[in-house]
Amino acid sequence: MSFFLSEIISGLSMTSILLMISLGLAIIYGTTGVINMAHGEFVMIGAYTSWILQTKFGMGLIASIIPIFLITALMGFLIERLIIRHLYNRLLDTILATWGIGVLLQQIVRLTIGSELKYLKIPTYMAESTTLFGQEVSIYRIFIFLFAVAIFFLAWFIIYRTSFGMRLRAVTQNKDMASSFGINSGMVYSSTFAFGTGVAALAGAFVAPLKSISPDMGTNYIIDAFMVVVLGGVESLIGTAASSLIIGESSSFLASFSNDTLAKALVLIMIIVILRFKPQGLFTKKIRS
Amino acid sequence: MIKKKVVKLPNEKRRSFLTNSVKASVIGAAGAAFPHIWMKQGNVFAANNEIKVGVLFSLTGGLAIIEESLHKATMMAIEEINAAGGINGMKLKAIEADPASDPATFAAKARTLVIKDKCVTVFGSYTSASRKAVLPVFEKQNNLYFYPTLYEGRECSKNVIYTGAVPNQQQDEFIPYLVEKYGKRWSLIGSNYIYPKEENNYCKILLKKLGCEVLMEEYVPLGHSEFSSVVNKFKNDKPNVIFSTVVGDSVVALHKQYRAAGLNPDNMPMCSLTTSENEVAAMGGDAAAGHLTSAPYFMVHQSAENEKFVSAYKKRWGADKVTHFVSEPAYFGVYIFKQALEKIGAGDINPTSIMEACKGQELIAPQGKIRIDPDNLHTYLWPKIGICKSNGQFDIIKKTDNWLKPLPYAAYPDQTCTEKGLVQS
Numbered sequence: 001m002s003f004f005l006s007e008i009i010s011g012l013s014m015t016s017i018l019l020m021i022s023l024g025l026a027i028i029y030g031t032t033g034v035i036n037m038a039h040g041e042f043v044m045i046g047a048y049t050s051w052i053l054q055t056k057f058g059m060g061l062i063a064s065i066i067p068i069f070l071i072t073a074l075m076g077f078l079i080e081r082l083i084i085r086h087l088y089n090r091l092l093d094t095i096l097a098t099w100g101i102g103v104l105l106q107q108i109v110r111l112t113i114g115s116e117l118k119y120l121k122i123p124t125y126m127a128e129s130t131t132l133f134g135q136e137v138s139i140y141r142i143f144i145f146l147f148a149v150a151i152f153f154l155a156w157f158i159i160y161r162t163s164f165g166m167r168l169r170a171v172t173q174n175k176d177m178a179s180s181f182g183i184n185s186g187m188v189y190s191s192t193f194a195f196g197t198g199v200a201a202l203a204g205a206f207v208a209p210l211k212s213i214s215p216d217m218g219t220n221y222i223i224d225a226f227m228v229v230v231l232g233g234v235e236s237l238i239g240t241a242a243s244s245l246i247i248g249e250s251s252s253f254l255a256s257f258s259n260d261t262l263a264k265a266l267v268l269i270m271i272i273v274i275l276r277f278k279p280q281g282l283f284t285k286k287i288r289s
Numbered sequence: 290m291i292k293k294k295v296v297k298l299p300n301e302k303r304r305s306f307l308t309n310s311v312k313a314s315v316i317g318a319a320g321a322a323f324p325h326i327w328m329k330q331g332n333v334f335a336a337n338n339e340i341k342v343g344v345l346f347s348l349t350g351g352l353a354i355i356e357e358s359l360h361k362a363t364m365m366a367i368e369e370i371n372a373a374g375g376i377n378g379m380k381l382k383a384i385e386a387d388p389a390s391d392p393a394t395f396a397a398k399a400r401t402l403v404i405k406d407k408c409v410t411v412f413g414s415y416t417s418a419s420r421k422a423v424l425p426v427f428e429k430q431n432n433l434y435f436y437p438t439l440y441e442g443r444e445c446s447k448n449v450i451y452t453g454a455v456p457n458q459q460q461d462e463f464i465p466y467l468v469e470k471y472g473k474r475w476s477l478i479g480s481n482y483i484y485p486k487e488e489n490n491y492c493k494i495l496l497k498k499l500g501c502e503v504l505m506e507e508y509v510p511l512g513h514s515e516f517s518s519v520v521n522k523f524k525n526d527k528p529n530v531i532f533s534t535v536v537g538d539s540v541v542a543l544h545k546q547y548r549a550a551g552l553n554p555d556n557m558p559m560c561s562l563t564t565s566e567n568e569v570a571a572m573g574g575d576a577a578a579g580h581l582t583s584a585p586y587f588m589v590h591q592s593a594e595n596e597k598f599v600s601a602y603k604k605r606w607g608a609d610k611v612t613h614f615v616s617e618p619a620y621f622g623v624y625i626f627k628q629a630l631e632k633i634g635a636g637d638i639n640p641t642s643i644m645e646a647c648k649g650q651e652l653i654a655p656q657g658k659i660r661i662d663p664d665n666l667h668t669y670l671w672p673k674i675g676i677c678k679s680n681g682q683f684d685i686i687k688k689t690d691n692w693l694k695p696l697p698y699a700a701y702p703d704q705t706c707t708e709k710g711l712v713q714s
Contacts, residue, residue: 117571
């Protein structure tokens with residue numbers, strides 16, 4: 001029994017990391033239809049911003065949440081205004097442009113900060129482990145889980161319970177119709193992109209203390225993020241949460257019965273099989289066609 | 290206009306043919322008799338009184354993290370040699386190429402360095418994948434490659450000088466020490482490619498001789514950073530020693546997550562061959578403390594040469610930089626090259642003569658006196674065992690009394706690397 005419990009808890013930890021990383025991508029893709037290939041690099045930028053704040057300004061992780069979000073949201077806002085907005089409805093061009101932005105960001109970091117692995121500290125009061133349901137769990141992983149849940153509910157609240165969210169949903173359904181109702185669609189798009197970027201950066205800042213920071217860490221994360229979004233279904237927050245849970249828990253259990261390499265392969269096969277039967281993902285919005 | 294047509298009489302035609310062919314044969318004979326008209330005068334590799342060497346380390350891409358330091362160490366050695374007057378009055382000219390962490394690009398750049406730039410030797414590579422990619426180039430062109438990285442052995446090329454450690458040098462002292470100090474129940478975790486698999490292979494041979502139990506042998510994808518299930522297995526199995534051959538980012542992630550899960554290195558240490566000062570700086574002293582590494586070189590090693598090396602490196606590249614067990618072999622590899630050239634003296638400088646002159650060369654490297662083994666072109670090294678402290682530096686707890694001969698085929702007793710090549714018995 002304790003074996004199952006430890007695997008479930010590990011799975012939840014993986015779920016929370018996947019959820020935080022893919023939430024931004026799901027929101028951006030769902031609203032604007034932009035496939036953001038630079039999403040992994042936004043995660044990386046968040047990690048590096050956290051590192052800069054920690055080493056140059058001595059700020060702890062919790063204290064730097066708001067600054068990281070604001071700095072990277074501003075960066076996302078600028079990228080959207082300068083580059084992405086000219087490429088709506090041109091899917092292949094956005095993929096190419098965002099891929100280029102990703103490469104640019106990676107190399108800028110490499111040229112300015114350097115490519116050595118950097119050290120990000122887990123806050124001391126979270127660096128220990130504690131006992132939960134008879135299992136020893138790292139406090140920091142519990143914190144990440146709670147934070148992921150909080151961010152998820154924050155996003156849900158903004159989208160479904162605020163007037164901004166209503167405008168967002170209107171613009172998602174039909175951009176031009178929404179404009180004709182007096183909604184500033186351009187501003188909505190830019191704000192959404194900024195929000196998605198900020199969430200991705202926070203994910204990077206929180207995940208990095210458990211792993212390491214390098215200029216190309218984004219490439220691994222974007223693969224996971226896309227898997228989650230595609231499996232969960234576009235335009236669906238519940239879908240993102242559900243697919244994070246499925247992928248996280250199955251990775252954990254498969255890895256415990258075999259090893260991580262095989263687990264990764266089996267999870268991919270599982271996703272392919274599910275997509276064969278539900279190509280739009282697990283949760284899709286019903287559209288009257 | 291009347292077109293004038295010049296008609297040659299038959300005799301004239303014959304005469305002009307004869308004169309032209311005589312002219313051609315005279316020029317040809319002159320060329321054959323004085324070949325320097327077609328070829329450069331003297332030594333192709335030492336033209337213009339400078340010796341061209343290639344430097345082939347990734348400065349971009351995923352491997353730049355580590356290969357940048359190898360590039361820096363190599364360039365510093367070349368600069369020092371030139372500042373001291375060069376070799377036999379000739380300066381070294383470094384031709385740098387960036388293979389961007391991609392083995393195919395490694396092969397292409399190696400070809401350019403050897404064929405187009407006419408380098409007499411190339412210093413390069415970190416991963417075995419890149420070495421295997423460039424090996425055909427050096428063997429076909431009969432050029433010379435200095436490979437500074439610890440690797441899995443099982444190679445016997447006469448076109449490579451291997452200055453890094455092979456499994457027998459890294460494990461022959463390390464494994465028995467760990468069994469005696471910590472216990473006989475071992476878990477093996479590595480990245481999924483040839484280096485960890487060969488090291489684990491050799492490790493299992495040693496463990497079997499010592500009567501130990503292997504509880505787990507697992508491989509994670511390269512670059513993998515999510516170790517919660519692996520850490521759970523450690524918690525369940527409770528091994529005495531975790532033998533880790535994960536590389537790169539995975540090292541940092543594994544150590545951090547081990548620490549976050551509350552495991553104790555005093556009774557379940559992670560013992561690795563790949564955790565250097567670089568990785569320790571990235572994981573923080575907290576996550577690194579108490580774990581062990583076996584390597585021929587640590588930055589804290591006390592010797593006159595090492596003090597000189599470390600202070601020169603920090604002065605040249607930055608006070609926050611570290612030297613480690615791959616940058617040190619890169620550094621002394623260039624000095625072995627220098628000694629080989631000095632031995633050749635006024636003779637013909639070409640890759641084969643340099644390779645022959647390297648055989649048996651000895652020098653006092655930062656780690657101690659090293660020697661190039663004439664049989665297999667690997668290096669006699671001084672394995673050390675270090676335990677990491679919370680300040681990020683290693684404490685050297687065990688040193689060998691003598692250097693250890695490299696045996697690249699130690700795990701395969703029916704194969705030996707000799708001066709003639711690989712011999713099957």
